[in-house]
Amino acid sequence: ITADSETSNEGRLELYYNNTWGTVCHSRWNIRDAHVVCRMLGYPFALQYRTLAYYGEGSGPVWMSGLSCTGRENNITDCYHNGFTTSSHCSHSSDVGVVCATNSLKVRLSGSTHPNEGRVEVYFNNTWGTICDSSWDINEAIVVCRMLGYSYALLARPSSYYGEGCG
Numbered sequence: 001i002t003a004d005s006e007t008s009n010e011g012r013l014e015l016y017y018n019n020t021w022g023t024v025c026h027s028r029w030n031i032r033d034a035h036v037v038c039r040m041l042g043y044p045f046a047l048q049y050r051t052l053a054y055y056g057e058g059s060g061p062v063w064m065s066g067l068s069c070t071g072r073e074n075n076i077t078d079c080y081h082n083g084f085t086t087s088s089h090c091s092h093s094s095d096v097g098v099v100c101a102t103n104s105l106k107v108r109l110s111g112s113t114h115p116n117e118g119r120v121e122v123y124f125n126n127t128w129g130t131i132c133d134s135s136w137d138i139n140e141a142i143v144v145c146r147m148l149g150y151s152y153a154l155l156a157r158p159s160s161y162y163g164e165g166c167g
Contacts, residue, residue, distance in 0.1 A: 010099040012055040013037060015063050017084050023058035025065035025090030026051040032071035032139060033079065034098040040075055043100035045143040050097035057092035065090050071139040072152075107147050111162030119162035120144050130165035133158040 013024050034046035069079035108128070109118030121128045141153035 009038075009043060009102050010055075010097065012050075012053070012058055012095050012097045014058055017063050020060055021058075022061040022063035023092060023095040024067060025062050026094045026096050027065050027090065028068045029096045033067050033069045033076065033096075034100075035071045035139070035143060036069045036073045036076050036079060037098050038100035039146070041100060043102065044105070044147045045101050046098050047101050048099040050099070051094070053093050053095045055095075055097040058095050059092070062090045062092065062094070072142060105147070107144055109148070109162075110165065116150060117162075119160070119165050121165055128165075133160075 014021050015024060029049060029051055031046060031049050034049035038044070038046040063084050064076075064081050066082035067076060067079055068081070069076065073079050106123035108121050108123075109115070110121050112118035120131050122131060136156055136158055138153060138156045141156035145151070145153040
């Protein structure tokens with residue numbers, strides 16, 4: 001990632017293909033795609049995804065469009081996309097970007113007798129708190145499991161299955 005940003009964990013997504021740097025078009029771009037990109041860059045997951053050249057317009061070709069990841073892939077080339085071709089329907093005004101979480105975010109599992117399951121808690125502003133389960137699904141569970149050193153999540157339990165947290 002590169003851009004006019006003060007931190008190295010965010011910016012415009014650029015790909016090096018065929019000896020040339022180019023960008024990615026925003027068609028279908030979402031948080032699942034951003035999660036894959038951030039993991040490729042060594043970050044645990046994405047905090048936000050950006051569209052419409054949020055970090056400024058890139059240069060060179062727009063290499064990829066129609067990117068559609070499940071969020072479980074290790075590389076964006078493993079995701080569905082329209083191929084590495086110069087996009088005729090996208091310009092640099094559609095360049096995408098990401099904000100990746102740094103490894104300093106702490107998470108833990110509580111409320112279970114097993115170390116690999118439980119209520120997800122996040123440490124923020126010197127306090128442990130919980131995450132609302134609104135829209136919580138397997139994709140978020142996979143991210144948390146990877147943050148904790150597990151390779152995968154088997155399921156995502158909603159509705160305070162492991163008890164209500166505090167904080």
